[in-house]
Amino acid sequence: MNKIHFENLQETLYTETLDNGLDVYILPKKGFSKTFVTFTTKYGSIDRTFIPNGKTEEVTVPDGIAHFLEHKMFEKEEGDVFQKFSVLGGSANAFTSFTRTAYLFSATDKVYDNTEVLLDFVQEPYFTEETVEKEKGIINQEITMYDDLPDWRLYFGAIENLYHQHPVKIDIAGTIESIDKITADHLYECYETFYHPSNMVLFIVGAVQPEEMLAFIKENQAKKTFGEQAEITRLFEEEPNTAAIPERTLEMDVTKPKLSFGLKCTNVHLSGEAMLKQELAAELLLDVLFGRTSSFYKEAYEDGLIDESYGYSFSQEYGFGFAMIVSDTEDPDALAAKIRQTIEETKTSWSITGEELERIAKRKIGQFMRSLNSIEFIANQFTRYQFNEMDLFNVVPMIEKLTITDLQAAFATIQDEAGQTTFKILPKAKEDETN
């Protein structure tokens, strides 16, 4: 077992790669009563075209299948897995993102028993045509629920606009039509390809004794046999740097118009330090240009162009990346124009000073320290970083090293007008105004 101590954070991380390829990370946290465990596969909604394990021909599976598979993992011949966790006092959950599927629990008692349930249920698939059919009703309701969430539609609308080909533009849950095509065979095919231990990470954080826990996990894994795993081949079509749709509007039953402004990142085939640097630089850049101390924010807030719903973010994974600015606004066009103007001004005359960078970097460091209070944050972020070969505990040194040149480089990847899009949600014109 390797032991890495981070002096500045006063944390020690224990790691080992097991014989079957599973990467295990254990981070004991002083003072915590709870233990949080995540078991994550590097498999998400964008992995729709691939060569199944043991085969040579590529397949394209129905949209929403990674998420569907996540749901179905919880159902076994003997019943629902939640029941097993509950009796052990484990609060279990799972989520599917563009690039990951995570199964997790938190418990303050019987941590080994809960860990065993987690490892076993994720490593023992059980799918039948009957149970697959039954799940469709539940997922249809989940899709419908998201369809009615204006803020989700707003965020996703901009992503749909930005991409021509890349499957990030496809909703993680798929559509009612696409999930209708899913069969038990599909689920097994995806499972056999993406759920091999060598494609997964187990992260344990909180009230945990590292040596004992590792021995427990090894014993559990040694009892199981796993097939040969070929290197996973995922296939993606080439994605242009331009936004597929520059502007689009959706009408919904809302009280106030909403705007999302997407900026497509052009440097997306990164991993490791280069990826971490770009991510932090882009986030600091957005803080300077669009954060609460920016002149953009001050003017837009005072003019009533944005309200408390305002926010911005930078997201990237291997193969795609984008910045996004969202707000409810009475005048989406004026707000979009103001965002464009801020970008144009930065293009023509860069005004960010070293002093400003230093101040924003300080805030970022404090924000990161605060997020380390949350063991959920640590587990989820650490796993995401690991899949991208980045090091979560390198965040503070990297922020301290960032220069104006790094911010300029990050700006260069999102500044092109052809890669930008606006998506508006407008209140539906009402026939009956008294309603």
Added chain:
Amino acid sequence: MFTKNEIQQGVTLYTRKSEQFKTVSFSLKWKTALTEKAAAERSVLANILEDSNGKYRTQNELRKKLDDLYGTVLYMDVAKRGENHLMTLNVDCVNDEYLNGSNVLAETLELIHTVIFQPNLKDGQFDPSIVQREKRSVTERIRSQYDNKTSYAQKRMLESIRPNSAVSTSADGSLEAVQAVDGAALLEAYRSMLEEDLIDIYVVGDIDESMLVEKLKALLPFGAREKRKQYAFKTDQHHESVTEQRVEEQQEMKQGKLHLAFRTPVGFYHEDYMKMQVMNGIFGGFAHSKLFMNVREKESMAYYASSSYASHYGLLYVMAGIDAELADKAVSLIKEQLKALQNGEITDLEMEQTKALLNNSITSTFDSARGQIEVFDQYKELDEHFNADMLKKGWAAVTKEDIQKMATTMQLEIVYLLSGKETATDE
């Protein structure tokens, strides 16, 4: 779990030394009686005090100062509990131990003083343009509730069963009440918050407790005020019997939002309170509960189907997202689950699972500084020596007969359905 220091009559400081966190967390809570007017005024006032002050005259200056303090978090929020309105100043700063040669804690304390005692006044008045702007912000916050269909459905349901009551009064007041807020009302609200409110101050972190108590006493010169308990909502004042209401409303939307409210005389201050918590857990609080297992898993009718216990109002809510055409079927399934509880159809497994998850939930909540503060602030009204073990012991003693008895106290008051218009077409 907290060390208590009454620094003035009605002003209490609670501190907790813990090495668990990399930050020091502060919460200052002002409590007054909940009315629409007070809520509206205080919601706007909270925004104004968060915006700027006498030392940092603009939001920009204040935010830059916070950046310099390694992104010290500072915000105000409003909430309600029972018949109380709560206005809270939340501050989180990084422990200096993790930073090189910084003085963050001392400067953060100074800033807390400034935010409270040096508001941004010009000639004794709040700046009218800031007042206007923050009234607009609170107005937008209230309006945007319409867009979140679940919270809108919940709001409409409560307005139907408890109009003009603390149950349906928002912590932000109402559009009309916010509209009526002016400079004079804000000054008066500010004065009363400083001079008359019950004040509870919390600090959690790796701190020198006695030093911090002395510092805060000097830094926060609040005067004495009338000492009282928080205002409790009287849950036994429900009418003798009530006919079940059925309310259906429409928006342009796809899913049906089904919300039910049951009343019970068992509230937060009732001796059976902990029994009711377990009852709620078996009924619909978790993924092993009757509602989840039957409405979602067995019938595949919903993605979510759960219950929640609003103990401060003696109400229990059920909500489910369903195909609106199946609303009647869903309602009868929900009623069946309650009926089962009333008939004593409760397994040992359900009891065991529910108690295990309740234990896990309270222990987990205590793994965050805010969780410790929020839970303690509520439970200290029952017992000022409150700790998690008291709840665990209480839950452990609950029997199946107790659950059955609790279930029989529940009476359905309303079935509320928010759904799409029949004429709606898919886009």
